[in-house]
Amino acid sequence: MTWDADEIMTVTAARSLAGRTSCFVGIGLPSTAANLARRTSNPDLALIYESGAIGAKPTVLPLSIGDGELGETADAVVSVPEIFNYWLQPGRVDVGFLGAAQVDRLGNINTTVIGDYAAPAVRLPGAGGAPEIAASCRETIVIVRHRPRILVDRLAFVTSLGFGDGPGHRAALGLRGRGPIRLITDLGVLEPDPETCELTLASIHPGVTVDEVRAATGWPLAVRADLAVTAPPTPAELTALRSLTRGGSVA
Amino acid sequence: MTWDADEIMTVTAARSLAGRTSCFVGIGLPSTAANLARRTSNPDLALIYESGAIGAKPTVLPLSIGDGELGETADAVVSVPEIFNYWLQPGRVDVGFLGAAQVDRLGNINTTVIGDYAAPAVRLPGAGGAPEIAASCRETIVIVRHRPRILVDRLAFVTSLGFGDGPGHRAALGLRGRGPIRLITDLGVLEPDPETCELTLASIHPGVTVDEVRAATGWPLAVRADLAVTAPPTPAELTALRSLTRGGSVA
Amino acid sequence: MAELVSLAEGVAELVHDGDTVALEGFTHLIPVAAGQEIIRQGRRGLTLVRMTPDIVYDQLIGAGCAARLVFSWGGNPGVGSLHRFRDAVENAWPGPIEIEEHSHAGMANRYVAGASGLPFAVLRGYVGTDIAKHTTTVSTVTCPFTGEVLTAVAALNPDVAVIHAQRADRRGNVQMWGITGVQKEAVLAARRSLVTVEEIVDELDPRPDAVVLPGWVVSAVAHVPRGAHPSYAQGYYDRDNDYYQAWDPISRDREAFAKWLDEVTA
Amino acid sequence: MAELVSLAEGVAELVHDGDTVALEGFTHLIPVAAGQEIIRQGRRGLTLVRMTPDIVYDQLIGAGCAARLVFSWGGNPGVGSLHRFRDAVENAWPGPIEIEEHSHAGMANRYVAGASGLPFAVLRGYVGTDIAKHTTTVSTVTCPFTGEVLTAVAALNPDVAVIHAQRADRRGNVQMWGITGVQKEAVLAARRSLVTVEEIVDELDPRPDAVVLPGWVVSAVAHVPRGAHPSYAQGYYDRDNDYYQAWDPISRDREAFAKWLDEVTA
DSSP, rough: OOOOOOHHHHHHHHHTTTTTTTEOSSSSSSHHHHHHHHHOOTTTTTETTSEEEEEOSSSSSSTTTTTTTHHOOOOOEEOOHHIIIIIITTOOOOOOEOOSEEEEETEEEOSSEEEEEEEEEEEEEHHHHHHHHHSSSSEEEEEEEOOTTTSSEEEEEEEESSSSTTTTTHHTTTTOSSSSSEESSSSEEEEEEETTOOOEEEOOOTTTOOOHHHHTBBBBBOEEEEEOOOOOOOHHHHHHHHHHHHHHOOO | OOOHHHHHHHHHHHTTTTOOOOEEEESSSHHHHHHHHHTTTOTEEEEETSSSSEEEEEOOOOOOOOOHHHHHSSSEEEEHIIIIIIIITOOSSEEEEOOOOOEEETEEOOOOEOOSSSSEEEEOOOOOOHHHHHHHSEEEEOOOOOOTTTESSOSOOOOOOSTTTTTTTTTTOOOOOOOOEEEOOEHHHHHHEETTTEEEEEOOTOOOHHHHHHHHHHHHEEEEEEEEEOOOOHHHHHHHHHHHHHTTTOO | EEEEEEEHHHHHHHTTTOOEEEEEEESSSEEEEEEEEHHHTTOOOOEEEEEEEEEEHHHHHHOOOOEEEESOSBBTTTBOOOOOHHHHHHHOSSSSSSEEOOOOHHHHHHHHHHTTTSEEESSOTTTTTGGGGGGSSEEEEOOOOTEEEEEEEEEEOEEEEEEEEEEEETTOEEEEEEEETHHHHHHSSSSEEEEEEEEEEOOOOBBBEEEEEEEGGOSSEOOOOTTTSSSTTTTBBBOHHHHHHHHHHHHHHHHHHHHHHHHHHH | OOOEHHHHHHHHHHTEEEEEEEEOSSSSSHHHHHHHHHHHTTTOOOEEEEEOOOOOHHHHHTTTOEEEEEEOSSSBTTTTTOHHHHHHHHHHOSSSEEEEEEEEEHHHHHHHHHHTOOOEEEESTTTTTGGGOOSSSSSEETEEEETOEEEEEEOOOOEEEEEEEEEEETTTEEEEESTTTTHHHHHHHEEEEEEEEEEEEEOOOOBBEEEOOOOGGOOOEEEEEEEEEBBBBEEEBBBHHHHHHHHHHHHHOHHHHHHHHHHHHO
């Protein structure tokens, strides 16, 4: 079976949820990947949505984080204050799965504004649940399409913290979660350098060249010595993904 | 119909709930009176129990503040944290209805200990919900049997604040509720003096003398110039009360 | 006990020019009809509060009702931007709009504090982000037991909260179920409240995942079938995803929006 | 995912000498059988936490399991005193017991803070009372927005929480309904948790007023029918009011209690 760039991105993201107990699912691409994980690598994964659905098992891909399907299939539905205070904040969720308008080389996320805050070039939707998902989940995984205007050197506005200014910054701020352990794009997978926390290329998707990835990255991208090639999507993964997205794509 | 001292106490307490919207009901005697009010003077009264039952409409008198009957007949059942934080604390409940082991002349309540705290003569159950009921309800009404060891001059331990040290004390502490507007006993009704806040005799039950009340009070009891005699229980009130307590009395 | 009113009466009585108004509903049970009635009655100078301003707030902002927006995520879920919101922020059209933004966790806790009669709430949030730089309602507080510094957010106590629910009984007791978001907190935090409902029934029989607001904490209830359209009301109708898609071209274009506005207010 | 265990295994694995243990259940669903299993296994030096210590804590205290009690209301509801508790406090029998007492609002908020991963909670409470004089876990905090001084209580994070629920499924998801008190908070605040249930079922069908704890936040589930007796389990059995009455003479008398204890541990 052939597949496109978005498909290998989503499949790769879904694979990285294998072995996890619980995932706090952001709106958009993360939701597709998390739902695919439940159909492939991790049927027992507890999906948690900021709308209050815990253990949602939607049969069709939700279009929003508050679809009726989420509540109706969940193990429990709680209030929005409770989902943040009792479930996210104490650090009991394994993985936070986030999208972004922009990510910088240290994994920080902007979903607020492009340009000056007071007189913005582009006003984005804002923070939503992301700042606390990024702060409090044991680990976070970020999924974005790989474009120079998305993977940028430095953010003008930090909506959600990755590694902040670099090593030690999260700990100094008292954050408990490890931060972004992986950035998954339609070209490859970036992982933080253990020393500098800078996102470096760990894996490229089949058919993609390192130069293409570099050209699509807004900073001089370092490449790991042990650079891997992502395993292509299996027919089972693609079948599951396509049956999931047949109802409509997610913005 | 004839009636006994406990009956006129309960009937008088139930009457003082006429016209109120909501009542936070303490364990014991207050619960009997509040349930009687719903059967006589105030059928629409919303009874709120610290177990989380809001708008309970028990058909039999509950033996505890968490009887199944309370939850099953309630408009809503919420968690214990919620009942205190969202319902009691903001001051949205009209009346707090409390019992006590001891009450002093300024309406302060002790339900903790008789004697020295570290080496008590009698260890009482403790605070329960009372301190915050006494602090946060718009007004409180206290119901106790009239004995010199119960209505005492001064408390060794203040579990729940009435008027504290006297006029202005509640306001100085930032408490929003007015405090105890009435103390109802099996001998009469005491109300705070508008100047001094000291509980004074406002009404005696039929057949009771002022001297008897004074002898049963642990401080030199002032008597209001316009001392009233409590209206005797009506047959309807007594019938309702006896049908309520037939299932068993409340300690 | 809540008064039973028409939607027009409820908005006229409870929502005044210059008020701080929270229309809440997290994807589910969004009080869209009430929002459009506010437009129809021409309210001005509102501070609009909502965790997830979406189409209904795009409409209110485009119609010029809002002077200020307090929010945590503004978008057309599953579609993209709110273009009336962006036009107001980016180009001050139809007028300037002041914004105050938070994270969801912060907004939720601001309502919790408001509902609890507290001036602030404590959370682990905002740390290391630029969000707190642009608002005065995020600060810090030190734990008196451990010395740890935590984030504090100021309570939200709107003048009026507007929500949509599935049902109410004739005494104004309100019942909603499914994803119920932050609506209980919004109503309990607000000075006044208006609840639109799909149905008025004699008896509210118990339902799983139901939240009940007793009539004595609600100011008014209005019977507004399909009052949450194009969002959904579980047990009554599904989300109208086409409407969300169709809103995008209307919202993108001032003239198309003006035409839409004429139709709504006609 | 929660492990399915026997009650004896659950207590052996999860409750250790010297632990801080919270058995919660507000009148309804009190985990009495689990408490008696703790007695049977001879745990010592426990800090027992419970908003409403009643008969089961009277039994644990009389049996000498407790070094410390953290609570807000200790009595035999509808009957009177807990005489084993009083004998421990008043006469240090069978050993001295340290007590730390709070109001219900304070205890509930201490669990909320614990469940929320915060070191403290803010409330309007204790003000003007003598309660705070005898504990170090009540303090004050100043609102950074208004300057108002409020009460702070320290978080409670027990080593282990023990609760009783109506049902669990085979994957350890727990469901309880009716008056559910502070049990969710106790489990989420604790490092470990043991849930005894009336029934293990294949599927947890939705119920009104139900609270569900997913199996991944519960350490172990034990099938213990009538595990809340003499309290009640809504939908299963009523409160055994006679047992509460009958406890009074047993509790009043050290010898009668010793006989009761022999029978339970036989």
